[in-house]
């Protein structure tokens with residue numbers, strides 16, 4: 001008998017309504033190539049393989065092989081990749097959509113990895129609290145680095161809240177199905193994505209401080225000493241008087257657009273200097 005492992009987030013979906021909701025929301029056609037992370041017993045994989053051209057599934061737990069075999073015996077468009085999805089190079093696979101009931105402990109690294117790789121549409125199950133952070137508004141307690149990283153590149157939407165009874169074993173918390181639609185126009189506004197992500201990491205280390213104080217306190221994230229950062233910021237503001245007010249605002253009160261603009265200006269200033 002298969003014994004689910006908590007540390008691998010093995011809460012398997014048993015309520016077909018949520019499987020159907022995920023499949024419908026992904027608008028699958030026979031041209032779609034889907035990536036799923038976490039096979040489990042294959043409840044989602046089976047429906048994906050019926051509705052898409054091909055399904056790649058990355059699964060870490062080889063003990064689930066009997067379920068993989070059963071699926072592969074019935075569907076010839078399923079390919080299982082045994083390994084850690086966090087370490088796997090997603091550019092090796094030619095998928096265009098992502099549908100998954102994510103193991104919660106890797107929600108964050110997988111979301112960042114997927115946003116970097118790019119996709120046409122993703123429908124993902126997250127812990128409800130995590131989903132709320134993805135869609136949060138500026139100035140609220142849930143607003144943070146994750147919100148801005150996601151919203152600066154896509155339009156995330158909570159489709160529905162999912163109760164613990166939809167899974168076996170039952171998790172302690174609620175979950176949510178989230179649809180992430182990439183937004184090319186928004187993404188194009190980020191002048192340098194690597195710099196933007198480092199900038200986010202730096203400012204959100206101190207979300208309650210002003211952007212200026214936060215950048216000084218986490219100057220190491222951008223490879224400067226505190227003294228260097230102070231001088232740089234003074235020069236930056238002197239040369240860009242329109243950022244003065246933003247630099248004095250608390251980090252968590254800045255909108256996504258304001259953060260993108262500030263990051264772009266700071267990136268340009270540092271590259272020119």
Ligand SMILES: C[S@@+](CC[C@H](N)C(=O)[O-])C[C@H]1O[C@@H](n2cnc3c(N)ncnc32)[C@H](O)[C@@H]1O
Pocket residue numbers: 008009010011012013014037038039040041042043044045058059060061064083084085086100101102103104106
């Ligand atoms: C929440 S279960 C979902 C399983 C199935 N898709 C379902 O909906 O019932 C998460 C699955 O991800 C797998 N998993 C956990 N960590 C993983 C990782 N780092 N890489 C790939 N799979 C992982 C677990 O073994 C488990 O099968």
